[in-house]
Amino acid sequence: MSKQSSTDYPVHDLITKRWSPYSFDDRPVSESDLRSLFEAARWAASSYNEQPWSYIVATKENPEEFERLLSCLVEGNQVWAKAAPVLALGIATLKFARNNKPNRVAVHDLGLAAGNLCLEATARGLMVHQMVGILPDKAREIYELPEDSEAVTGLAIGYVGNPDSLPDTLKERDRAARQRKPLGEFVFGGKWGTTSGLVRRVP
């Protein structure tokens, strides 16, 4: 199953091919693929090159660790994410290591790392479904996260599966076309809310 996005302007196919499936196949992800996914995250840009991202990873090959990680997701996400062969938590360290001052873009830079991870996954035929529906306090307790670090996202990683195995509401979501706001609603020039001349022109 694929869900190529229908873009208004041409973009690289690693962007049009990426989506967030609820259905995952039970095919495992190779360790070398996983290493390359985190290697990709590693090379993201970050403010002062702080690299404020960390990950806790669990694969189904270790069922006990997988269950522990699964338990850090909200129930609505456990329903489908339990089928993914790999789960991870994306963690941001909110203060700079060198001076203990707040890093106001730590969570932004975790997003940049996640973007790289997704790019690499897509290039390898894998998909990543990121979740905000996690239990950060539980993650903190289970994994003994330090005070300044916080679990921000969950990530389910694997090969796209057959949506038929999903509950009806999720099945529909996997089958629906990807939707986005038009460019004119978020690319501004001169003033907030005024569409930039760049994107006002006809495609």
Next chain:
Amino acid sequence: MSKQSSTDYPVHDLITKRWSPYSFDDRPVSESDLRSLFEAARWAASSYNEQPWSYIVATKENPEEFERLLSCLVEGNQVWAKAAPVLALGIATLKFARNNKPNRVAVHDLGLAAGNLCLEATARGLMVHQMVGILPDKAREIYELPEDSEAVTGLAIGYVGNPDSLPDTLKERDRAARQRKPLGEFVFGGKWGTTSGLVRRVP
């Protein structure tokens, strides 16, 4: 000039080729390239598909708008960013449009959009230097940002230039190799600080 990163595991060349130059060439960026950059940002994942990102963009073709945007950067960034043909502000809307509740990953998702934008730029031979050193209050005033939206990052976009034109400290930064923490320092298993077995194995 290119700064291919030296990776421990193989990753897509759009990741190894990307870096954050201080030197920009005065060659303008075509409007169609810019449209594709923002189109790429458009297709990022976001929590509840909120798409909490917006951009204010200014190109040198409109010197007045360019100067206004430049004035929203801290002085240390103005020094080099003034040479870039395109500047932008990355803005996050911190509450969900549909229920006005806080979106705790708005800034993360702005990072995902930026990741896509950088990927598309790299694919087109362009580079993006993102900055945390901006003046969010000034940006709010100049561009009349609504209360719930905040300028988080600056982006300088263009073709890599010759670092010889830069002040010495920046020249050195442009010439230095890209450095990152090893994977073992941020990919954990079982517990924070314990390197995951996945990345403990020899490359």
